[in-house]
Amino acid sequence: MTKKRKRQEDFQKVKFKVGKKKPKLENATDTTFKTKAIQIPEQLKEDGVLPTQNRKLNIKDLLSQMHHYSPGVKHNALLGLKELLSQYPFVIDAHLSSIISEVAAVFTDKDSSVRGAAVHLLQFLASKIRAEQIAPFFPLVSAHLSSAMTHISEGIQEDSLKVLDVLLEAYPALLTDRSIILLKNFVELISHQQLSKRLKSRDKLSWMLSVNPNRRVTSQQWRLNVLTRLKKFLQAVVDGSSDTEDEGLQEQKDNSHSVRNPVCISWKLHANNQQPIQLFENGGLRPKINSSFRLRSLTSVMDSAEKGLSSAENLKAFIEIIIPLLIECWIEASPAQSAPILGNLLESESQQLMQQVLSIIHLLWKLTKRHDETYKMELWLRMNYLVDFKHHFMRHFPYSLQDTVKHKKKDPCKSNRNCMKSSNNIDHLLLNLTLCDIMVSLASASTLQTDSGWLDMIRKFVTDTLQDGSKLNSKQVNRLLGVTWRLMQIQQNKATEPLIKAVYTLYQQRNLLFPVRTLLLKFFSRVYQKEDLRTQRIRSRSKVLSRWLAGLPQQLALLGLRNPELSNQLIDIIHSAASRSNKELLQSLQATAARIYDPLEGTLVLLPAEAQRRLVQLVYFLPCLPASLLACLSRCCIMGRMSSELAATLIGILHMRSSFAGWKCQVQDNSVNDVDYFSFLFSTLIGFSREELTSLQGIRGKPHISQTQLSPIRLYLTDLDQFLHHWAVTEVICHSLSTIPSQSQCFDILQTGICKYLVGLVVIPDSTAGSVLCAINKLLDQACIISENLHRFLASCCYSLLYFLLTIDREDAEHLQKRDMLWRSCISALALLPRLLRLMLQSLQVSRICREELPVVAQLLRLLMQHGQLRSHMITNEFLVQQIIKDIMV
């Protein structure tokens, strides 16, 4: 039965009934799902070698599509190319030559969208390709560019400027190498050659501005476009041909642009063989090659005779062509012309056009100055263009005033125009300054008489602008000062005074920007140097200039820490004037010296180390060093705000100024009193001022004071930094003292000083005690007689120091470092002065002391007896030693 039932369970028959749904089978497939296609934009692995873009076109396909007749295909190919190259930058390197030749070819494509895409692609490529990579292909690119610029269709011409923009941005140097062709193209873009028969008779071809009614933009706009590019191009030429000059205040003949850099080393490193010097070029292991020879210029494949604008003839020829055109442009844009017709002077286009015209001329002028025969060139320019320029440019010269006045007349009610006016104003300033630059360079000292009319106008303009120039930015000030400088060079001595005065007015403004201030300083120092170059007989001092110079130390003192960079510049100028013994400056420096060298808040202690060095060197030039100043300097030396090396330098400089460094017979200037010099040395040797010493007397207690019962002197333990600084200074001072000719007198002075200021003090800094011993060791010789007083003082010092040295904790790292120096000075003093040893031993009356000092005394005696130098002296004092030992044993 069970079997049967089981069987039934296994194979149950499902009965279907009509009207009921058929139950689902277990293994039925669910067909309810929906499908969607997955799009794969590209194959996981490209077949073939070359990467492709999304349309599965590889670089070869794309490049071949560029030859397609349909503009659409070409456009797409360019877009695809950009996409491909941005995805796979390495393709660029592999196919650079074909990419560039194909892209350059479509500069002249008929379809504007294709050209647009080409420019985009070029822009993209420019960011990826370095100049030296593209240099070999550049002749091709520029040829295509030229053909686009000279193309008959206006659209292509217009787009060629965009190409030019990209190339100028990325490869200015390469482009300027073919300046001749490009300049010609520029000229042709805005003008055409006159072909009338009348003019043909002349051998010179003349050019005329052309007007093409087919253009999309007005002819003025078009000219502006072209001129803007021309200006950019010339700027690139100017920048490329000389990196030495910048605008305005250049021309300084400093040889800092030398090929070789000087080797600057410090002696210490050299002495340790860490810094070997290699001055002979081929002395090293491998020969140095810094030859700038090149067999073939990579860039200019053109014939080498053609040197572009760098040859004087080419430049002249170009100037002859372009300047009449520019003047024509100017006439069309100038207010005199447009005022009656249009009545809208503020049309920015015409202004910009004027600005471009002037900038181009300015750049051309700059180029002319590159040549050797600058003078001849200037004469030629003057002869040809002065009349025209005077007539057209100078007629309405200060442009800003005129225009703003008219503008005010026209719409006084519109308030928002005001801000525009101010922005325009600055434009006008630039315009005027460029004009000034151009005109002033046409004048020279010899032609002053004939030019006085318009030069006066310019001078007045410059003076006015300078006098209310507090809001100018550095670029404008630079231009302004450039014009001023040139004006001053032209004119005689007297006439320059108002100009300097105007600059000085600007200089006196309080809140000038830092770069402006720097420019003004440079300007003044340059004027000063130029004035100084003349010999004394002809030298005429400008009063404003000397006032400026005399004001510098004051400014330096006032400046403090606020602007270290400016302080540096001030120090530089002061240094150069002081080294030339300029009287006014030295006087004012002398007057402010006390403030500059103030030990607490003087400039010297505030500024960083390099400026400190310059200031210390200035001390040498001070005409007189009174006692008060020396006291300040001594404080500066010992306070630790200067490094010990610098303090050593200062002491050396004072030594040179003192009467001990010179030759005996020479007449000495009594600028440093011997007494003052000695007090300087003595107070620097002591290292602490009298007030500090008095305040130390009150200190008691363990961490700062080392005290022994056998000696009346307690030692104040200085910090390690202070100690090391003091010790370094001490060594220099000792050397200075030892070079003074009569040693015994010098020693007497030192002895008097010590007796007067130190003997009787209870607390003495350890470094001072060491320094005193050190100085005495150095100065002592047979002729010296030491007073009893000093002997006793030194003996107690010695014992206090020795006691301190023997009781230093082993863990006390700070004081451990002092041990060697102090020990050496004590021992050598004891060895030099047998009486000192005797006195010290006598003072060791052991019976008086408590027990814990006994081991120290015993150890000290042991060390003294072991010492080689002292042994003989100890033997002579045998009795005393035995006495002490007996006392200890008890």
Next chain:
Amino acid sequence: MAAPMEVALVSDAAGPLCNCSVWELHSGSALPGYRGGNSGPRGLALLGGEHLLGAQLGKSYINVWELQRKDQLQQKIICPGPVTCLTASPNGLYVLAGVAESIYLWEVSNGNLLAILNRHYQDLTCLCFTDDSSHFLSGAKDCLALVWNLYNVLQAEPSQIPDPRHVWSRHSLPITDLCCGFGGPLARAATASLDQTAKLWEISSGELLLSVLFDVGIMAVTLDLSEYHMFCGGMDGSIFQVDLCAWPVQRDRTFQTERENGKVFKGHRNQVTCLSVSTDGSLLLSGSHDETVRLWDIQSKQCLKTMNHKGPVTNAFIVLAPANMLNPEGKPSVPLPKFSRHLHGTESSDEPGAEGVTLRLGLHQQEPGQSYLEKAERMYSQMYSTREKNLVGDQEHLTIQQKESLTPGTSGPRDPRTFKLPLRLRRDGGSGWGSLLG
């Protein structure tokens, strides 16, 4: 005569008894010194192997000795002020002296004061010629070192001030010493300054080659003949040796400590005032304010000899002894003329072309006259004729010389040396040797 003898000339600021002592460098044997006056620092110069010039310390004259007559002063050249430094050109044609802030340039043959150069702003400290006498260098307390082209200075018109060829303004404290290396206009020059640096420059380009910063102010500098080392004397008495040529191969040296102080000569107790290296580069002579002169062996940095003096040493240098110094019979071929105190050409009425031959290199295009070589030949032939005459007798020789020295205006033949004197090179628009070469 065997190998030329090297002698050391030393002067100190002490006394007139022995102004300048002379001793043979290698043996140390003293030769008779020159007496009278005492010479100021950097104020002793040998002129053409026949005279010794010494600028008197603190007084405004220059003492002159003929080299063979050592016992007494022969002549005094009166100057407008105390001479701070003095040098003579190696070819013996010109003498330079620094007086206050001006450089005075005399022509030796006729004593004319050719130029007064006023480009320094403070007192001069040192002057130095290049070895071919084409350029000279001047250093002063205004921290500037100037390089002058001698011929530019000579051909400048009196109205215009000649410009120095280079202005070296990288020092920040007074220049204390100059030293010019070997090679004429292509030489290198070392400057020392109180600002604790010594710098090495190139004369042709004016570039700074090397600057070494020390711990003390540098008072004296010198180069050895091969320019392997620069020696700098410090304010504290040590002398530092800077190796200008690093040897790439370092053989193993074990004594590290010895190497470390192997570049300092220690011994002087006060500032070093003068340094000089012997021609073979093995000995260094140094004088100091501590009244000693020391002779050092450069290789081992040991002091070989110490000579005590009575005052601070003002000058000490090593020279190859000129024949006249050792030979008491020798005589200068021409007596030294009287040096003029006023600028030549301004106060003298005669036209400047009257004496000497002015050689204008650029003029040959304009006038097809006698060429330089022809002129030279003619002059040499004349010269030799007088030479022959001179051989006839000393008496006659003297009278001829007398006559000639009395009438310097004649362009007649004298002696090969004086003969070169009046030739002044003039090149139109040129700036001298260096611009051709560098």
